[in-house]
Amino acid sequence: MSAAKGMIIKMYDAVIIGAGVIGAMTARELSKYNMSICVLERSNDAAAGASRANSGIVHAGFDAKPKTLKARFNVEGSEMMPQIAEELGVPYRQNGSLVLGYNDDDRKILELLYRQGQENGVRGLEILGGEELRKLETAVSRSAVCALHAPTGGIICPYELTVAALGSAMDNGAEFLRNFEVSEILEDKDSLTIYASDGRSVKARYAVNAAGVYSDKIARMVGDDSFSIHPRRGEYLLLDKDCGGIVDHTIFKVPTKKGKGILVSPTADGNLLLGPTAEEQEERDNTDTTAAGLNDIIAQINEEAEGVPVRAVITSFAGLRAAADTGDFIIRPYKTRMVHAAGIESPGLSASPAIAVRIAELLFELGLKTEKRADFKAERKSYYWFRRLGAEEKDAYIKDHPDFGKIVCRCETVSEGEILEAIRREPKALDLDAVKRRTRSGMGRCQGGFCSPRIVELLAREQGIPIERVTKSGGGSYLNICRTKGGGQA
Amino acid sequence: MNREQIDLIIVGGGPAGLAAAVAAYDSGVRDMLVLERDVNTGGILQQCIHNGFGLHRFGKELTGPEYAWEYERMAAERNIPIRCGTTVLNVSPDKVVTAVNSDGVSRIEAKAVVLAMGCRERSRGALNIPGSRPSGIFTAGTAQKYVNCMGYLPGREVVILGSGDIGLIMARRMTLEGAKVKAVCEIMPYSGGLARNIRQCLDDFDIPLKLRHTVTAVHGRERLTGVTISETDEYRRPIPGTEEYISCDTLLLSVGLIPENELSKGAGISLDPITGGAVVDEKRQTSCPGIFACGNVLHVHDLVDFVSEEAALAGKSAAEYISGGLDEGAPLDLKPDGKIRYTIPQRIASRDEDVKVYFRVDNIYKNVKIKVINGDKTIFAKKLAAAAPGEMESLTLTGAQLAECGDAKLEFVLEAG
Numbered sequence: 001m002s003a004a005k006g007m008i009i010k011m012y013d014a015v016i017i018g019a020g021v022i023g024a025m026t027a028r029e030l031s032k033y034n035m036s037i038c039v040l041e042r043s044n045d046a047a048a049g050a051s052r053a054n055s056g057i058v059h060a061g062f063d064a065k066p067k068t069l070k071a072r073f074n075v076e077g078s079e080m081m082p083q084i085a086e087e088l089g090v091p092y093r094q095n096g097s098l099v100l101g102y103n104d105d106d107r108k109i110l111e112l113l114y115r116q117g118q119e120n121g122v123r124g125l126e127i128l129g130g131e132e133l134r135k136l137e138t139a140v141s142r143s144a145v146c147a148l149h150a151p152t153g154g155i156i157c158p159y160e161l162t163v164a165a166l167g168s169a170m171d172n173g174a175e176f177l178r179n180f181e182v183s184e185i186l187e188d189k190d191s192l193t194i195y196a197s198d199g200r201s202v203k204a205r206y207a208v209n210a211a212g213v214y215s216d217k218i219a220r221m222v223g224d225d226s227f228s229i230h231p232r233r234g235e236y237l238l239l240d241k242d243c244g245g246i247v248d249h250t251i252f253k254v255p256t257k258k259g260k261g262i263l264v265s266p267t268a269d270g271n272l273l274l275g276p277t278a279e280e281q282e283e284r285d286n287t288d289t290t291a292a293g294l295n296d297i298i299a300q301i302n303e304e305a306e307g308v309p310v311r312a313v314i315t316s317f318a319g320l321r322a323a324a325d326t327g328d329f330i331i332r333p334y335k336t337r338m339v340h341a342a343g344i345e346s347p348g349l350s351a352s353p354a355i356a357v358r359i360a361e362l363l364f365e366l367g368l369k370t371e372k373r374a375d376f377k378a379e380r381k382s383y384y385w386f387r388r389l390g391a392e393e394k395d396a397y398i399k400d401h402p403d404f405g406k407i408v409c410r411c412e413t414v415s416e417g418e419i420l421e422a423i424r425r426e427p428k429a430l431d432l433d434a435v436k437r438r439t440r441s442g443m444g445r446c447q448g449g450f451c452s453p454r455i456v457e458l459l460a461r462e463q464g465i466p467i468e469r470v471t472k473s474g475g476g477s478y479l480n481i482c483r484t485k486g487g488g489q490a
Numbered sequence: 491m492n493r494e495q496i497d498l499i500i501v502g503g504g505p506a507g508l509a510a511a512v513a514a515y516d517s518g519v520r521d522m523l524v525l526e527r528d529v530n531t532g533g534i535l536q537q538c539i540h541n542g543f544g545l546h547r548f549g550k551e552l553t554g555p556e557y558a559w560e561y562e563r564m565a566a567e568r569n570i571p572i573r574c575g576t577t578v579l580n581v582s583p584d585k586v587v588t589a590v591n592s593d594g595v596s597r598i599e600a601k602a603v604v605l606a607m608g609c610r611e612r613s614r615g616a617l618n619i620p621g622s623r624p625s626g627i628f629t630a631g632t633a634q635k636y637v638n639c640m641g642y643l644p645g646r647e648v649v650i651l652g653s654g655d656i657g658l659i660m661a662r663r664m665t666l667e668g669a670k671v672k673a674v675c676e677i678m679p680y681s682g683g684l685a686r687n688i689r690q691c692l693d694d695f696d697i698p699l700k701l702r703h704t705v706t707a708v709h710g711r712e713r714l715t716g717v718t719i720s721e722t723d724e725y726r727r728p729i730p731g732t733e734e735y736i737s738c739d740t741l742l743l744s745v746g747l748i749p750e751n752e753l754s755k756g757a758g759i760s761l762d763p764i765t766g767g768a769v770v771d772e773k774r775q776t777s778c779p780g781i782f783a784c785g786n787v788l789h790v791h792d793l794v795d796f797v798s799e800e801a802a803l804a805g806k807s808a809a810e811y812i813s814g815g816l817d818e819g820a821p822l823d824l825k826p827d828g829k830i831r832y833t834i835p836q837r838i839a840s841r842d843e844d845v846k847v848y849f850r851v852d853n854i855y856k857n858v859k860i861k862v863i864n865g866d867k868t869i870f871a872k873k874l875a876a877a878a879p880g881e882m883e884s885l886t887l888t889g890a891q892l893a894e895c896g897d898a899k900l901e902f903v904l905e906a907g
Contacts, residue, residue, distance in 0.1 A: 238615070285711060289620045291728075315615030317623065391588065395491040395595035402592030407527060407577035410750075415590075445748075447613035449629045453636055467642055472625035476712035479625050480642035481739075484667050 012038040012175075013370065014363060015194055015204035017182055017218055019046035019427075021162045021352045022341045023210035025084075027169035029356035030363075033370040037174040038202055039166060040194065042181040042214075044474020045434040046427055047162035049212045051349070052437075053236065053287065053319025055276060056158050056267055057250055059347040060097060060150035062117025062125060063260060069329040071120045073351035073358065078152060080353035085156055088164035089382025091268040097153030097250040098128075098137060100144040100304060106254045110148045113255075117150065124151040139247050139305045153250055157268045158349050159437045160383070163427060168380045170426040172373075177202070178430070179474065182211070185221040192222070192337050206363050207338045213284040213322045215330075215342035224334045227342060231284055231320040234276025235293035240312040240445050244270040251304045260346070262297055264305045269440065272308070274301055276319070287318045314445050321345040331355060333362050383438050386418055408458075409451040411444020419455060423462045430463065432456065433473040456480075492596040497812050498522035499587045499598055500805075501578045501753065502606035504533020506785025508561035509798040510604045513805030515568045519812060523598070524565070524572040525589055531565075531572055532558030533608055534631070535794065537638045540659055542686070546795035557794060581605070581757045583778050602780045602808040605754060605768070606801060609747040609786040611656070617745060619651075621707040626714030630656040630744040634663065643667050645740025649717050650674040651705045653681035653688070655792070657744020662691035664742075671695070672736050675703040675719050677726050680854045682746075682880045684792060704728060705741065714739050747790045757781060764832040765789040771839040773807035773816055774800065782808050789834050789848075792882050796848075800834075817842070822864075822892065822900050828852065829904040830860070831879070838900070841892040848884045851877045851904060859905045860885060865897035877904075 014030055016023045019041035027039050041048070058078045064070035085092035101110045110127055117125045126149050133140055133147045140147075170176060183197040185207070195201045211218045216229045250265035258278050267273050277293040294316055301308050324330055324343025329351070333339050339362045341355055348355075364370075382388070386404055389397065398405040404417030422429045422438035429435045432442065435455050442448030442455070456479060459470045471477040498519050500507045503526030511524050530536060535543070538554025545551055548560060565572065576591035587598045611629040626645055628636075634656065636642045646669050650657045653676040661671045674692060679701050681688055692699050700719070706728045707718040716737040720728035749767040751759075760769045760777040767788040768776040774784050784804035785797045810816055822838040826849065834848045849860075855877040862870040862885070869891045877883060 237618075286622075288622045288707075291620045291706065294618055294620060313615060313618055314613070316618055316620070391595050391597075392491050394590070398590070398592065398594045405590050405592040405594060406575060407590065410527070410577070411752075413577070413579065445613075446610045447615050449611050449613060449632050452632060453640060457640070467640065471712075473712075477625035478713060480636055480644050481646055482643050484637055484641050484643050486641065 009193065009201050009203050011191060011203040011205065012036045013368065014206045014208060015040060015202055016208040016210055017194070018210035018212055018215070019162070019166055019176065020049050020051040020210060020212050021047070021158060021165070021349055022344050022355055023208070024162045024165035024169065025352040025356035026208055026210060026341070026359045027174045028165045029360050031169040031172035031174050032372060032376045034373050035368070035370045037169065039169070039174060039176045040180040040182060040202070041176065041178050044178055044431055044471070045429070045437070046166045047159035047437065048473070050319050050322055051158050051162045053317050054158050054234070054321070054346070054349060055263060055265065055273065056155055057097070057263070057265065057350070058092070058154035058156055059350045060117065060125070060153040061120050061122045061347070061350070062113045062148070062150060063255065064120065064347065066116060066119040069331055070347060070351070073329065073354040074347040075121050076354035077351035078154065081154060081156065081350065084353050085161065087378045088161065088168055088380050089384065090156060090160045090164050091384065092154055092156040093268055094152060094154040095249055095266065096149060096151045097252065098133070098140070099148040099252045099254060100140065101146040101254050102143055103145065107146050109254045110146060113148050122150060122152065125149070137247060137249050137251070139307055140251065141302060141304050141306055143303065155250060155265060155268045156349070161349070163438060164380055166427050167425070171380060172376055176427050182218060182221070185218070187222065187337065204337070206366060206368050208359055208363070209338055209340045209342060212344070213320050215322065215340065219334065219340060219342065222334060222338055227330055228325050229322050229343065230325060231281055232323050232345070233279045233281055233287065233318050233320055235289045235297065235318040236273060236275030236316060237294060237297055237313050238315050238317070239272040239274070239309070240314050241270045243272040243309060243312050246272055246308060247305050253304060262300045262304070264301060264308065274308070284320065287320060289316045289318045293318070315447060329355070331358055331362070333366055336366055339363055339366070383418070383422065386415070387413070408454050409439070409441035409444065411446050412440040414439045414441040414451070416458070419458055420462065423459060431459065431471045431473050431477070432479065435459070492594060494596060494598045496521055496523050496598055497601045498604070498808055499600040500524045500604045500606060501581065501587070502526065502533065502608060502785070502787070503531035503572055503574065504606060504608050504785065505535055505558065505561065505794045505797050506606035506608070506787070506801040507604070508558070508565050509801035510606055510784055510805035510808070511570045512561065512564045512568065513802035514604070514809045515570055517806045517809030519809045522570065524570060525576045525578055525587070526572060526574045527577040529575050531562055531574065537631070537634045538659070539638050540663070543794050546793065547798050561798070578753060581753045581781070583758050585780055601812045602782065604804050604808050605776070605781065605783040605787055606785045607750045607753060607787040609749045609790055611743065612746040612748055614743060617743070619705055619708055622710055624708070624710035624712055624714045626710070626739050627708065627741045627743070630654070630660040630742045633742050634660055637663055637667060643669065645669060647672060647738040648740040648742060649705070649719070649736055649738045650742045650744060652676065652743060652745035653683050653699060654744035654746060655683045655687050657742060658683045658687040658691040660742055660744070661697050662695060665695050665697065669740070671697045672738055673698050673700050673719070675700045675705060677702065677704040677722050680878060684880060706733065708741060714741060717741055747786065749787045749789065751787060754783065754787070762832060762836055765834070769836045770834065771821070771837040772835045772845045773810070773839065774804035774835070775807060775811070775816065775839070780811050789832065792880065796882065816840070820898065822895055822898060824900045824902060826902045827904060830902045833902055838892065841895070842889055844886055844888050845892065846884055846886045848882055849902060850882055851879060854878050855904065857907065859907050861903045861905060862887065863901040863903060864895040864899070869894060
């Protein structure tokens, strides 16, 4: 495939393939330097893959085997997270995590995790007996007799972090191309030309492969077949905000060979999250939930926390973890123009700030020449700035901005002003799910029943497209087919 | 910030709120305000363009908007102030109402409050239907809004899960718009909708109603491409081996309504776990003195006519409260036996007057007797030739019967015969 004759293909110092949390954080890190940056994303919005659907946990860092990249970047990344979340205006809370043990064998595993955590450099770890445990977390299962407590564990909303990091990069000049599904990469003397399946192309002096479950396919496009990705599907249940306070900590059971198992955690937005399951699969776009998976979660919850009302489920979802066959993160250059950030499964979210810094270093080592900008703007206005105002301040703001007094989403109290801001501000929300990810409208207990028709109208108006073209999440996910027989007749 | 003092605040300008306002006015309240979040009053009636409303209340068959107009006209004749586009953010136990609209935030101190926020539909999430997350899955009410208010058709090949009234109405509506409704699946052995809607919306259009069936998976990456339905057993569990794939681009959910009680919870009002609404006495007063509830925020009604009736009672009671309070005698607690799922009211505070008690049963019954028992005495009994969960029933206890009650508990029992 080649570009049409005479068409000038834009050249960037760095092109990042994938607008998940790794791509977005990398874009933001690179935007601190004098260089041109472009982020390519196959979907209609950032955070459309694993960064949309994961546990939202900033792990303390005791799980990973010492000396692995997972251990190093997890601990470094979770130390960086509070400041980055603050700069990006993303809700983050260091709520601490607990790993529960039920017998003496479990206690030995907890001691092993404790020593592993010490070696990885995790601060504040302690092993608690049953009484101390219940003092710290009253809802914990009565069958637990001991626990590892990691006070530096935290919770953050993964897609809010991703969107905000990309937005920060864009505020600092980075570009973002959506629905750009990379189909071919050609290398010449001084650059890579990256083609999309729809014929578009960009040139990159350097490229970053942050393509999640597709990162092995991207690697093969430049001739690297040294690793492969095996997606692992995880299903979750999200409960009503009424339940967010049932537990304060993120609660795990002792890990098994299959991983960290099912957790119970408050989310940064105040809901209660249960999951994930772990199911290996071949397909890279299958994020179905299953009856078996959801039942499996429900069956295990009582072992961790008591009084979780499974009736209060407001939604279920599944995400794919981009596990590599190497078992560790793959963060390394390939030849002279590409850096891989592949196999980023858990604790990838926690590690993302540190991985971004490492990717920048690797690009510099490959020969990317640049210098820090004096005018980098680190702070980004939170999507939540308005709802954080007091009643008097809101009143004063509405006087000049009446749209902020029109409530569109009843369950989460989101105004038209906030929705318009999400639609207008980079990275612009172009579909219903994108608005939801930025404003929480439709995220509440009615799941968009009341507010989605109005948001559809706003999306159509702002983009100048007919209602029938508005989608749930890009592509062919249309919400309406055509006008009714009498539609359009006043 | 705008600070006001108003005798009566009515939260919601749908059929319940407007009827409460009219009744409160007719009982002497002049200083009142209706707060409505939508740009117009009428609530969900605005999108219910089918007929069948008003037979009880007005003795004629009206569409939803026509029914709303009747009350809008009555409110206008009384110059009842209505503030649209206004969302109530909070109601405190001492009846301070915080509301927001495009003019700003208001804090209104009220003497009495009527809660009339209505209900919302249960969503897919609450059902935990496994599968993918494509577009094309709507609650029946959302689809109704697209079709009837916005003039857009959300799909061409439709499966409906749940045979609640909105689902039945939408089966007909989508058919009239040229869509093919392939099936209505109902997990229970009977429909929760009104019998007349089964006839007029399904039978008349040859739309199959599949009782004891549910949707066990949804398919499609971007737009819905189909659903798997399964037969269910007596415990409502899918029976393996009965799966059937139906291709469709739209799944409408009509699987129940939930009273919208966030504000009630915020005010610390006691809620009934069965109705999902407030616990009220015969005046429709909640556990919070001076705060009343009526309409679908209290319990889900089958017919808007009964909403109006209940709301009028709440409005009148609020007026009595404002002008000097309500009498509290020795209260009676109403205890349904389970076959009778719930009663409204749940409490009788004063035994001076006749009290009409509404109730719903938990199953389909034929030839049963409803008994009201106090201590060891049956103070009331009536026979029902048929009873179904989809149809609300009522009985009236006279002041004389109530005065006889020695025990503080009134048991509501359903018996054969």
